[in-house]
Each structure stands twice: as structure tokens, then as C-alpha cells.
Amino acid sequence: MRRALALAALGPAHGPNPRVGCVLLDPGGRTVAEGYHRGAGTPHAEAAALADARSRGVDPRGTTAVVTLEPCAHHGRTGPCADALIDAGVAAVHVAVGDPNPVATGGADRLRAAGIPVTVGLLADEGEELLRAWLHAVRAGRPYVTLKLATSLDGRVAAVDGTSRWITGARARAHAHTVRAQVDAIAVGSGTALTDDPSLTARRTDGGLFDHQPLRVVLGRRPLPDGARLRGPGGELLQLPGDDLDAALRALGDREVRHLLVEGGPTLATALLAADAVDELHAYVAPVLLGAGATAVGDLGVTTIGDAARFATEDVTRLGDDLLLVARRIAPAAGPAAPAGSAGGEIEYENGSVHTAQHGRPRRHTEEEI
Amino acid sequence: MRRALALAALGPAHGPNPRVGCVLLDPGGRTVAEGYHRGAGTPHAEAAALADARSRGVDPRGTTAVVTLEPCAHHGRTGPCADALIDAGVAAVHVAVGDPNPVATGGADRLRAAGIPVTVGLLADEGEELLRAWLHAVRAGRPYVTLKLATSLDGRVAAVDGTSRWITGARARAHAHTVRAQVDAIAVGSGTALTDDPSLTARRTDGGLFDHQPLRVVLGRRPLPDGARLRGPGGELLQLPGDDLDAALRALGDREVRHLLVEGGPTLATALLAADAVDELHAYVAPVLLGAGATAVGDLGVTTIGDAARFATEDVTRLGDDLLLVARRIAPAAGPAAPAGSAGGEIEYENGSVHTAQHGRPRRHTEEEI
Structure with a gap:
């Protein structure tokens, strides 16, 4: 998660979308792919990490996805990340911060409904700190x-x-x-x-x-x-x-x-x-x-x-x-x-x-x- | 001189007298005695260093005295330090800051008149910083x-x-x-x-x-x-x-x-x-x-x-x-x-x-x- 947070911080602080980082780990706990969100109109962190896996010739099936923010469940400028992770066959998902955005939340439930275990709250304080302004704005409107x-x-x-x-x-x-x-x-x-x-x-x-x-x-x-x-x-x-x-x-x-x-x-x-x-x-x-x-x-x-x-x-x-x-x-x-x-x-x-x-x-x- | 400045800083920041440290070096450059001024009414740093030498059984003759402030030349609550150094037979004196106090200045001249070489200005900036308030007060009255x-x-x-x-x-x-x-x-x-x-x-x-x-x-x-x-x-x-x-x-x-x-x-x-x-x-x-x-x-x-x-x-x-x-x-x-x-x-x-x-x-x- 620390690596995912560092990746997230590479994204722009401004813009409507949150800064998110994602790491894919093989069953041995080794990082096999990673990605982060580079701003509105570009792939979400999960999609970037899956693309990174493809470009490296890594099969994402059975990997664990470590994501700083709960994967989204909505069709926005990109497809739902929860679905992308399900389709890719990841075995488990760890999340730092749940998504408070009413139009995007629900990703954890969707993953669980697909039989994928999800934990939320890993390094949550650091995840909240990174997203302080964004979380405040989304929560308060x-x-x-x-x-x-x-x-x-x-x-x-x-x-x-x-x-x-x-x-x-x-x-x-x-x-x-x-x-x-x-x-x-x-x-x-x-x-x-x-x-x-x-x-x-x-x-x-x-x-x-x-x-x-x-x-x-x-x-x-x-x-x-x-x-x-x-x-x-x-x-x-x-x-x-x-x-x-x-x-x-x-x-x-x-x-x-x-x-x-x-x-x-x-x-x-x-x-x-x-x-x-x-x-x-x-x-x-x-x-x-x-x-x-x-x-x-x-x-x-x-x-x-x-x-x-x-x-x-x-x-x-x-x-x-x-x-x-x-x-x-x-x-x-x-x-x-x-x-x-x-x-x-x-x-x-x-x-x-x-x-x-x-x-x-x-x-x-x-x-x-x- | 760095050691002498550290010794000086052990003295009290308040009081009419400056904070001064003194180190005696043998001809090989090894520290053989040291002292600092502990406040008005106590020995000056040079006297404290000479006393330290005596208590260690060290003969101060031929040593080099490294002092943060020019040794005094006046009879105040204690005798002139310049005379004490001359009497002790030191071979040379290094000083950081010249003494601006009109009643105490002249120590370097007195030492030189006795044939002892004196250098003034070694780590002068650090010496001035340590004595900032005192130097200002003595200079400005x-x-x-x-x-x-x-x-x-x-x-x-x-x-x-x-x-x-x-x-x-x-x-x-x-x-x-x-x-x-x-x-x-x-x-x-x-x-x-x-x-x-x-x-x-x-x-x-x-x-x-x-x-x-x-x-x-x-x-x-x-x-x-x-x-x-x-x-x-x-x-x-x-x-x-x-x-x-x-x-x-x-x-x-x-x-x-x-x-x-x-x-x-x-x-x-x-x-x-x-x-x-x-x-x-x-x-x-x-x-x-x-x-x-x-x-x-x-x-x-x-x-x-x-x-x-x-x-x-x-x-x-x-x-x-x-x-x-x-x-x-x-x-x-x-x-x-x-x-x-x-x-x-x-x-x-x-x-x-x-x-x-x-x-x-x-x-x-x-x-x-x-």
C-alpha cells in the first residue's frame, strides 16, 4: 500500500478526479504491475496497472490488487474499475480509503458479490491525507x-x-x-x-x-x-x-x-x-x-x-x-x-x-x- | 577553537561577564587542559584552564592557549589573564574575538610585548555569535x-x-x-x-x-x-x-x-x-x-x-x-x-x-x- 500511495502522489493534485495508485501482487507478494491515475480523461489507476501487466506479459489472474481508493463502480469517462478487476480475475483487493463519491461508490460490494474478498482501511490515515481536499469536496459537495x-x-x-x-x-x-x-x-x-x-x-x-x-x-x-x-x-x-x-x-x-x-x-x-x-x-x-x-x-x-x-x-x-x-x-x-x-x-x-x-x-x- | 567555543557555551548566558572557553594544547596539538568561565566571581577561562593543568599535573610551559575571547589585561574581580598566561610560560595564544571592553582590552598587546605570538580571528564569526549580546552591550554601552x-x-x-x-x-x-x-x-x-x-x-x-x-x-x-x-x-x-x-x-x-x-x-x-x-x-x-x-x-x-x-x-x-x-x-x-x-x-x-x-x-x- 505504501508503494500504491507513492504512485498515487505522482498524479496531479488538481482536477475533478482523486489521485489513486494501484499495485498488483503475485501470490508470493511480489509486485508484478503498477499504475496510477494521471488526471481526468486518462485511465484509472486499476486500468493503468492492468495495462502495465499486459505490457509486461503478466497474467493478472490470481494477483492481489492493492488500491489507495475503493475501485469505482460506475460508467464515467472510463468503465467501472471494479468490473475490470473482476474480468481480470484478481484474487483479492486491498483498499486504503472507501469511495465517498455517491456516483462511484459500491465497488467493494460489487467485488464481494463476485466472490472477491475486499479489505478496506489499510493505511487509511495516509490515504485520507493524500486525498484530503478531494474527500472533503466530495463529501461536502x-x-x-x-x-x-x-x-x-x-x-x-x-x-x-x-x-x-x-x-x-x-x-x-x-x-x-x-x-x-x-x-x-x-x-x-x-x-x-x-x-x-x-x-x-x-x-x-x-x-x-x-x-x-x-x-x-x-x-x-x-x-x-x-x-x-x-x-x-x-x-x-x-x-x-x-x-x-x-x-x-x-x-x-x-x-x-x-x-x-x-x-x-x-x-x-x-x-x-x-x-x-x-x-x-x-x-x-x-x-x-x-x-x-x-x-x-x-x-x-x-x-x-x-x-x-x-x-x-x-x-x-x-x-x-x-x-x-x-x-x-x-x-x-x-x-x-x-x-x-x-x-x-x-x-x-x-x-x-x-x-x-x-x-x-x-x-x-x-x-x-x- | 571549536572545543574552546563549546566550553564557553557551558557558561551562563546571563551576567556581566562574557562566556569564554580556553583549551591548552601541547606542542603535538593534543589537549592537555581546558576551562571555561562559570560567571562573575569565578575564575576566568584561562585561569580555569591553568588550574585544570595543575590538577592534572601538567606543566603549562610551552603549551598553546586557544581562547574564545582576547585574554583580559585588567585587575578586576580576578587578576589579568594575560599576565597569568605569561607567568605560566605559554608559547603562543590563539584568540577568536578581540575584547572590545575598554577596561579589559590590551591583553594581546601585553602578550606580544612579553614575546608571545598572538593570532586573533580564528572562528571569529562563531565567537561573535556566541557573545552577540555581550559584545553589543559592551560596544554600545x-x-x-x-x-x-x-x-x-x-x-x-x-x-x-x-x-x-x-x-x-x-x-x-x-x-x-x-x-x-x-x-x-x-x-x-x-x-x-x-x-x-x-x-x-x-x-x-x-x-x-x-x-x-x-x-x-x-x-x-x-x-x-x-x-x-x-x-x-x-x-x-x-x-x-x-x-x-x-x-x-x-x-x-x-x-x-x-x-x-x-x-x-x-x-x-x-x-x-x-x-x-x-x-x-x-x-x-x-x-x-x-x-x-x-x-x-x-x-x-x-x-x-x-x-x-x-x-x-x-x-x-x-x-x-x-x-x-x-x-x-x-x-x-x-x-x-x-x-x-x-x-x-x-x-x-x-x-x-x-x-x-x-x-x-x-x-x-x-x-x-x-
Whole structure:
């Protein structure tokens, strides 16, 4: 399965389809064929592995298929992989993650009905991690939302006169472009689109465009001028009303946008945070202090520390003088709904249970503090 | 010298004296004795190494002394180390860093006058790094100033209602206490002293006090109540007027305070930054967004991005969910004085020369930007 996961990771992170890898093992446990999905319109991983077997002159009958995602059971752009595995005569199937896609699920049942034993859950955590955005989008019917912030250490995105180039350095900006090249869509509010005239393309450090260009989404009704860079070379341009974020996200989900990168401005960032619609934060922070100027995030309705929007840090990376903090939404605990504008407080796992901890509760002057 | 530097680092980071290590090598280059300075009132490193030689029955005559800092030439709490090395009959001395202390310098000249060859500058960069705060303080006549900030990702130190416990987590707070245990003094403004009633002690995670407790400095004239925690167990308490920061820092320099940690509040932090008096930033940042509430830094007089207070990142460390960014003041380029409130713009070293780069100059709408 580890090899299958490594194969899966070779596929593109963007696109409507998940990244999947497949390995065929002979009865002695030796790998005899392998394949992975290279993106929509190309063979699924199982079909690629079976084709690899054919090209090597290997008979797939009696092999064990190790697949990172449950084989699909539907006729899409390609035939059902479950049927392909049955027709090929595989003896058993091991799966990391079950397929939550309502139109594709059922592959395990189909295999079992054909008398082929199927196990699901092998290295499931790693499989889920690889497919994090895709699984979220398919389960929720709307994209996984990554909010990018690029700020000074004091949380500002521009100086008093509006200048902001550059708060972060070249390495941070180059990194942000590689992220653009991995997502399905980038969104900005119409205010930012009009003020900054961004191109929202994914560019290499030499200025050239990456092969994959994400869909460019402007949220808001204000029309863009004919000469806007957003109308220039790059991904398709889509304008959606910004007053109903939920509807906008579902519209993007209907277009099979799995991963949406939101790049600003503060109005859109604040609205998404207040709606608890940010799944992941990418905070690029520069060792710069401005003391004044526009802030990255506006009023979230948070009045006391216990209601702060808290995220769980996934990774911290230094990029030249800057740093990138990647943090993820903390899923709200079961129980009463979190107050508006809250990310649900801090969640702790103790003895396997999940509860909401009130570490931030005001306790001023009641104990030794500082 | 690498061994001598490692020995030096065993000494305490705080205190009026520098951390120094000394190794004695026989003519074959083998280490025959070593020593380091354990803090004011104890033998200097050279004396410790000579004592180590005696205790091992080694004759120091003809050995080479490798010392991280130029041996002193003055009668202080101990006799001049240069004389001790001459009396011991060492054949040669290698030094990493020359002593800038006006009352102690001259050791190399004294050794040379006695016919002992001295080289200065071996692993000088590493020697300077180890003694960074001490060298700065001795050269400038005032402490090396480290400003600690503990903020949300959007640069806030408290929510709207003033609650701030806890923005950062337990690991970040424990780290901050280890820093307290390494500095000579901690300063806060009198506003913070009155509002937060801090103890400003250096505490272990079990709540017990570290052996070394820094001097506690309150800047500002407002008197502290009798029951203030600052009057409780911990380092000596010193109150200084806050309206003349330069005078306050020189007063601390006169007390041989080499390293001052400033812990707030925003008023004091802002004043020090505006005066370009912050040598190092320790920014603890939590993956938390508040959207409103007090900011870590107030108005610095920066109106455009090119005048931002920029620091050079030295290290980024993850501490649980939080991160610590350590960044240092960028020395102003030679030439016209930097405008008030500016850290001097971004400095680049090209071909060995130093100049001020205007990377932050506003260029809005003049090229492909976003």
C-alpha cells in the first residue's frame, strides 16, 4: 500500500478526479504491475496497472490488487474499475480509503458479490491525507477552501498608503505560485479584482505559466473592465455573486472544483472565516512590522479570547526571511452549535474522546499569569 | 577553537561577564587542559584552564592557549589573564574575538610585548555569535534589546474585552520562561505592570523558579501598589522613567545589564521600535485569528511599505501549535540617517558591499503583480 500511495502522489493534485495508485501482487507478494491515475480523461489507476501487466506479459489472474481508493463502480469517462478487476480475475483487493463519491461508490460490494474478498482501511490515515481536499469536496459537495494570507508580523497586508509590494519575499511568492498550480480554482473578491488588477495565474519563477492554470473566480457583482488582467492569458474566468458564500461554494462544487484557494482581500477572507468556511490556512508571514495599515482579517465578531478562530498547525516552513504556517480547521465538537464567527474553540483529544476545551477563558488577575 | 567555543557555551548566558572557553594544547596539538568561565566571581577561562593543568599535573610551559575571547589585561574581580598566561610560560595564544571592553582590552598587546605570538580571528564569526549580546552591550554601552511579542496570526495580543489567556500555548510559554532565565533583565511598561500585575519571574514548567532570576525593570513613573507581584519573590525590582528610553537603556548599561528582554506592552514595544532600539525580535505566533482587539505594535510612523521595520530572520521553530520567529535588526547602511521609525529598509550584501535596497517601493499597477 505504501508503494500504491507513492504512485498515487505522482498524479496531479488538481482536477475533478482523486489521485489513486494501484499495485498488483503475485501470490508470493511480489509486485508484478503498477499504475496510477494521471488526471481526468486518462485511465484509472486499476486500468493503468492492468495495462502495465499486459505490457509486461503478466497474467493478472490470481494477483492481489492493492488500491489507495475503493475501485469505482460506475460508467464515467472510463468503465467501472471494479468490473475490470473482476474480468481480470484478481484474487483479492486491498483498499486504503472507501469511495465517498455517491456516483462511484459500491465497488467493494460489487467485488464481494463476485466472490472477491475486499479489505478496506489499510493505511487509511495516509490515504485520507493524500486525498484530503478531494474527500472533503466530495463529501461536502463544495470545495476544500484554503485561505492564503500574506502579512507582516503584526498582521497587516499593506501600509497606510496602500502599498504592499513586497511584504513577503521572492521565495514566499514563488511558493504561493506552486500552490496555485495545484488547486482547481483561485478566488478573490471583486474589490480586490478591481483595485489590484491581479492576473491570478500560476507562474514559474521565470514568469512563464505552469501547464495547469486554475479557474479564476471573482466573487461580487461589480463588473471587471475589458482590459482587466483577469481577462488575459490564464485559467477560465468565472464571476459569482459574493453575497451568498454558501451558494457560491456549492456552485463551484457543482463544477467539480475540489480545491479552492482564496487569495483575498480582507473582506472575502473575513466573510469566509466568520462563516467557518475556511478548511486550511496558508499564512505567509514576513519579519516586518508596519504598526498601521490594512489588516488581513476584519471583524469576526470575536469579543473574547475563548471565541477566537483557532486552527491546528500542520506545518511550519521557513521560506527565506519569511515563514509559511499551514494550519487546518479544527472540526467543531459534537453538541450545541458554535457561536457565529467561531471556529469552535480549541479541541483536545483525551483518551480518544473529543471535547471543547476553554483554555482561552478569561482568568485575569485570578492567578500567577505572566 | 571549536572545543574552546563549546566550553564557553557551558557558561551562563546571563551576567556581566562574557562566556569564554580556553583549551591548552601541547606542542603535538593534543589537549592537555581546558576551562571555561562559570560567571562573575569565578575564575576566568584561562585561569580555569591553568588550574585544570595543575590538577592534572601538567606543566603549562610551552603549551598553546586557544581562547574564545582576547585574554583580559585588567585587575578586576580576578587578576589579568594575560599576565597569568605569561607567568605560566605559554608559547603562543590563539584568540577568536578581540575584547572590545575598554577596561579589559590590551591583553594581546601585553602578550606580544612579553614575546608571545598572538593570532586573533580564528572562528571569529562563531565567537561573535556566541557573545552577540555581550559584545553589543559592551560596544554600545547599553543592553542588547530582545523584544518578545506573543500574538495571534493577525497580530493581536488580546481580544476586544481584553482577554488574552492564552493566545499561545503551553510550549511557547515554557520557551519564553527559558529565555527569561538567560537574560539579565526583563522590562515592561508601567501600564502593563499595573494592568496585568505580572511577576516577571523565570519559572520552570512545574512553577518553580529557575536559579537565575533577571532584574525586573518597570519603565514609567506610575507607582506600583504594595501588593504587586513584582514586589514578590524574583529578581530585584528597578523602576526607571519611561520618557527617555535612551537614558533608561544607558542606566541599565551602567549596571552591566548586557541583555534586556522587553515583554510589553504595546506602548513600550512601539516606542522601542520607533527609536530603532530593538536588536532582536522573538515573535511567538499562534494559529489563531481574532479580527479585532489590541495589536502588538502601535503606530510606528510608517506610512509606506518601503519604510517598514524589517528584520532578518535568524530562526523559525515550531512550538506545539505555535511558532517562534527569531529575527534580528538589520544594521542601517552607512550614509544619511534613516528616517525616524524606520529600521533602515532592507539591506543586501552584494559583492561584499552593503547598500540599502528599496524592494518595498510602491509599484502598484505598473507591472504584472499578483
